[in-house]
Amino acid sequence: MAEEVTVIEGVRELAGLQRRQWWPRERLEALQLDRLRRLLRHAAASVPFYRQLYGEGGVPADSIGSLEDLRGLPVVRREDLQSRPQEELVARGTDLERCIRTRTSGSTGVPLEILSRRRDRSVFNPSFFRAYLAWGLRPWHRMTYFQARPEKLQQRSWYEPLGIFRKQLLSSLDGPDHWLHEIRAWRPHLIHGYALTLKLLAEAAVRRGETIPVPLVASTSGVLDEVGRDLLRNAFGARIIDIYASEEAGSVMAWECSWCEGYHLCIDTVVVEILRDGRPARPGEDGAVIVTNLSNFTMPLIRYDQGDVVRLSAREPVCGRGLPLIESVQGRAGDYVVLRSGRRLTPHPFFLVLDHALGVGRWQVVQETLDRIVVRTTRAPGSREVDVEGIRKGLGKLVGTGVRIEVEVVDRLREDPSRKLRSVVSLVPGASIGPG
Numbered sequence: 001m002a003e004e005v006t007v008i009e010g011v012r013e014l015a016g017l018q019r020r021q022w023w024p025r026e027r028l029e030a031l032q033l034d035r036l037r038r039l040l041r042h043a044a045a046s047v048p049f050y051r052q053l054y055g056e057g058g059v060p061a062d063s064i065g066s067l068e069d070l071r072g073l074p075v076v077r078r079e080d081l082q083s084r085p086q087e088e089l090v091a092r093g094t095d096l097e098r099c100i101r102t103r104t105s106g107s108t109g110v111p112l113e114i115l116s117r118r119r120d121r122s123v124f125n126p127s128f129f130r131a132y133l134a135w136g137l138r139p140w141h142r143m144t145y146f147q148a149r150p151e152k153l154q155q156r157s158w159y160e161p162l163g164i165f166r167k168q169l170l171s172s173l174d175g176p177d178h179w180l181h182e183i184r185a186w187r188p189h190l191i192h193g194y195a196l197t198l199k200l201l202a203e204a205a206v207r208r209g210e211t212i213p214v215p216l217v218a219s220t221s222g223v224l225d226e227v228g229r230d231l232l233r234n235a236f237g238a239r240i241i242d243i244y245a246s247e248e249a250g251s252v253m254a255w256e257c258s259w260c261e262g263y264h265l266c267i268d269t270v271v272v273e274i275l276r277d278g279r280p281a282r283p284g285e286d287g288a289v290i291v292t293n294l295s296n297f298t299m300p301l302i303r304y305d306q307g308d309v310v311r312l313s314a315r316e317p318v319c320g321r322g323l324p325l326i327e328s329v330q331g332r333a334g335d336y337v338v339l340r341s342g343r344r345l346t347p348h349p350f351f352l353v354l355d356h357a358l359g360v361g362r363w364q365v366v367q368e369t370l371d372r373i374v375v376r377t378t379r380a381p382g383s384r385e386v387d388v389e390g391i392r393k394g395l396g397k398l399v400g401t402g403v404r405i406e407v408e409v410v411d412r413l414r415e416d417p418s419r420k421l422r423s424v425v426s427l428v429p430g431a432s433i434g435p436g
């Protein structure tokens with residue numbers, strides 16, 4: 001069982017986050033640089049992967065006087081990490097058996113296991129609370145959380161023993177009718193879920209002619225376009241908070257401010273570089289997200305290509321926070337998978353099945369017709385076999401009988417160079433959920 005963040009750690013992190021957001025920009029940048037240097041020194045000294053990457057003599061930490069200097073270091077891609085044994089990716093002396101393991105395949109369909117210890121993760125959950133609190137959530141308010149991983153439905157969070165922010169956990173795998181019923185009974189102040197799950201919920205409410213009064217809806221992991229926002233506003237009468245976070249970043253990277261036009265970048269917990277053709281994007285320009293997780297000292301992720309695109313803002317905050325602004329986020333893209341009954345499944349449970357299947361390299365799920373799904377996957381570097389039967393079973397549980405699931409192990413996936421590889425694609429009309 002994974003170690004959990006303790007009450008003391010959670011409270012301390014949240015208090016720190018709350019305080020620092022009001023610091024002036026220069027002070028925040030100095031803190032960020034300080035944390036970055038500490039991480040680089042550690043990684044270059046005790047993580048074999050970075051020792052090799054930076055060269056034998058190269059402890060770059062002391063030569064990093066600003067974020068500009070960071071650009072001299074190579075960008076790390078998911079494939080670079082996936083192809084290495086885990087012993088090379090973690091700090092020397094790490095007991096792999098005692099690590100917390102999280103799996104993610106990001107936007108690119110390449111599963112990656114991230115290892116951490118409890119202290120590496122202590123900021124993750126509190127960083128969401130900073131956003132909620134800014135939007136008026138208070139300790140006595142109730143929350144509803146959607147959870148895509150069934151094994152986590154029983155998990156308790158650090159704040160629960162305090163009896164605050166009482167939480168209802170709903171499985172993303174259950175249908176909208178069940179969710180509506182549960183939410184009506186619980187009457188939460190905030191609902192938190194993946195953008196696509198929230199859209200399904202809102203559509204169901206609208207279809208039934210119901211409004212569910214919820215003051216706040218927090219959306220993560222997905223493109224929240226204007227249509228989606230309007231839908232959520234109409235169904236719940238809620239104010240919407242879009243939160244940009246990832247397992248790789250180890251915290252929220254950016255969250256939408258209720259005062260400013262844009263998302264505050266959490267420069268006190270992560271380094272987010274926004275690059276266009278290798279140079280920093282200018283305000284108003286889209287750029288690729290290169291992230292450095294400042295919390296994970298077990299398996300450091302330094303200049304990691306997140307595979308997402310964001311747009312830098314030309315605006316300065318008006319709310320008094322020192323955290324700079326980005327204008328928009330284009331996160332992980334995927335389609336709904338449509339069943340013959342008309343039910344639409346969000347792509348997230350599909351991500352989970354593929355991310356956890358043994359031997360899977362880069363993958364893509366394509367729903368060719370209502371009755372046929374084709375999974376194409378490469379072999380993970382160093383693995384001989386792909387657990388084809390496990391994939392078939394896992395997906396079969398999601399889509400039910402009557403859908404043929406074919407798994408093809410291929411040498412490489414065809415990619416359209418003009419856009420990101422979408423990892424769940426449906427060719428059935430009505431499945432597309434947004435740009436891309």
Ligand SMILES: [Zn+2]
Nearest residue numbers: 257260317319
């Ligand atoms: Zn603001």
